[in-house]
Structures are given as structure tokens and as C-alpha cells.
Amino acid sequence: EPEVTQTPSHQVTQMGQEVILRCVPISNHLYFYWYRQILGQKVEFLVSFYNNEISEKSEIFDDQFSVERPDGSNFTLKIRSTKLEDSAMYFCASSEAGASNQPQHFGDGTRLSIL
Amino acid sequence: LAKTTQPISMDSYEGQEVNITCSHNNIATNDYITWYQQFPSQGPRFIIQGYKTKVTNEVASLFIPADRKSSTLSLPRVSLSDTAVYYCLVGDAGSGTYKYIFGTGTRLKVLA
Numbered sequence: 334e335p336e337v338t339q340t341p342s343h344q345v346t347q348m349g350q351e352v353i354l355r356c357v358p359i360s361n362h363l364y365f366y367w368y369r370q371i372l373g374q375k376v377e378f379l380v381s382f383y384n385n386e387i388s389e390k391s392e393i394f395d396d397q398f399s400v401e402r403p404d405g406s407n408f409t410l411k412i413r414s415t416k417l418e419d420s421a422m423y424f425c426a427s428s429e430a431g432a433s434n435q436p437q438h439f440g441d442g443t444r445l446s447i448l
Numbered sequence: 449l450a451k452t453t454q455p456i457s458m459d460s461y462e463g464q465e466v467n468i469t470c471s472h473n474n475i476a477t478n479d480y481i482t483w484y485q486q487f488p489s490q491g492p493r494f495i496i497q498g499y500k501t502k503v504t505n506e507v508a509s510l511f512i513p514a515d516r517k518s519s520t521l522s523l524p525r526v527s528l529s530d531t532a533v534y535y536c537l538v539g540d541a542g543s544g545t546y547k548y549i550f551g552t553g554t555r556l557k558v559l560a
Contacts, residue, residue, distance in 0.1 A: 337491075366548070368548075368550075375535065375550050375551065375552050375553050376486075376492060376535065376550040377550070378547050378548040378549065378550070381548075388546075389546045389547060391547055424491050424492070426491075433476075433478070433479045433480040433482070433538075433539045434480045434497065434499070436482055436494045436497055437482075437494075437537075437548075438494065439484075439491030439492045439493070440491050441489070441490050441491045442489075442490075442491050
């Protein structure tokens with residue numbers, strides 16, 4: 334079964350540094366998403382992306398965050414100047430279409446630890 | 449903004465039926481309700497999805513009343529491997545922009 338893959342599985346970064354989290358969505362999917370999950374809390378929506386531009390974003394997704402599809406397979410989340418509170422699991426997801434009747438398929442996440 | 453609330457935790461014994469309810473008062477009119485299962489250190493895994501009434505697949509059933517302000521995930525005969533956190537996911541367009549909102553999650557513990 335095709336799956337969403339994320340790298341690295343764990344990223345440790347000094348506060349203030351830039352970090353890029355990488356995702357390879359399922360190949361025939363057109364919509365891509367990033368979510369985060371702070372330890373012990375629920376999953377929170379960050380951003381959705383379609384046709385090389387952001388479709389929707391939450392209040393969490395401020396100017397420190399950006400997303401990009403640099404080539405035909407990767408989808409990245411960049412945090413420009415990390416803060417301690419950015420420590421969380423970050424999940425990438427993809428779906429065939431943007432309608433809510435198309436389920437999102439999630440990767441197993443990148444654990445980001447900010448020191 | 450949609451508030452999607454679930455019971456924090458539930459315990460059950462193997463072989464029993466488990467019903468987990470999610471309350472989503474402000475679900476967008478055209479939105480489906482999706483349920484996910486999450487194990488520690490893994491991403492959410494799709495279980496089932498529906499718009500109204502009842503949907504059944506090989507692992508679960510989903511019951512949605514006519515007002516769609518809630519939904520109930522039913523796991524027919526749970527086993528130890530069903531111990532996980534279960535989330536509902538709905539779309540919210542209440543603030544003018546569309547967002548996906550996960551429920552607060554229900555931690556299910558299945559006992560032998």
C-alpha cells in the first residue's frame with residue numbers, strides 16, 4: 334500500500350536555527366498538508382497546499398513557517414527561526430483531492446526537539 | 449471556530465463493542481466526518497468516513513444523526529491491539545477560511 338514518508342524521524346535543533354522537514358506524499362495525490370502535535374495534545378492543522386500554493390492555513394502558521402514543493406515528489410515545511418515552543422511532532426499528509434470525502438493519509442511524523 | 453470534543457478516555461474488555469462519540473457543533477455544511485486511529489510515535493491512520501446516517505466498513509461503523517452535530521464511532525469487538533487514541537476530524541469554515549479540526553482525542557484502553 335502506498336504511504337507518505339517523512340524524514341528525518343527525529344530532528345534536534347538549537348533555538349533560533351532554521352529547520353526543514355521533508356515529506357514524500359503518495360504519488361498520485363494532489364493535496365498536501367502539514368499538522369503538528371505537541372506532546373500529549375491533539376493534532377493541530379497548520380497548512381494545506383495545492384497546485385503550488387497555500388490553500389488554507391491556521392493561526393499557528395505565521396511568518397516563521399513556509400511550505401514548498403521543490404520538485405515533483407517532495408513537500409517541505411521550513412521553520413525560519415525556531416523557538417522552544419516549536420518542539421512537537423510534525424505530520425505530513427496527502428489526499429487525492431481537496432474535498433473532505435477524500436481521506437488524508439498521514440506519515441509517521443518528524444519529532445522536532447528545540448534546545 | 450468548530451469545537452470538536454470527545455471523552456478523554458475509555459476502558460473496555462476484549463470482545464466488547466466500543467462506542468466513541470465526537471461532538472462537532474459547527475461542522476461545515478458539505479463536510480464529511482473522518483475518524484482516525486493513532487498509536488504512539490505513529491501518524492493517524494484512517495478508519496472510516498461518512499456524511500450522514502450510517503456507514504460500515506470491515507473494521508468499524510459510523511453513526512451520524514440528522515443534525516450532524518455529533519458522530520459515533522463503533523468498534524464491534526475490540527482486541528488488545530485496538531488500544532490507541534481515536535480522533536474525529538471535521539472541516540470548519542466558520543471563521544471565513546477553511547480549516548481541518550481534529551477532536552480532542554479519546555484514549556481507548558482494551559483490557560484482557
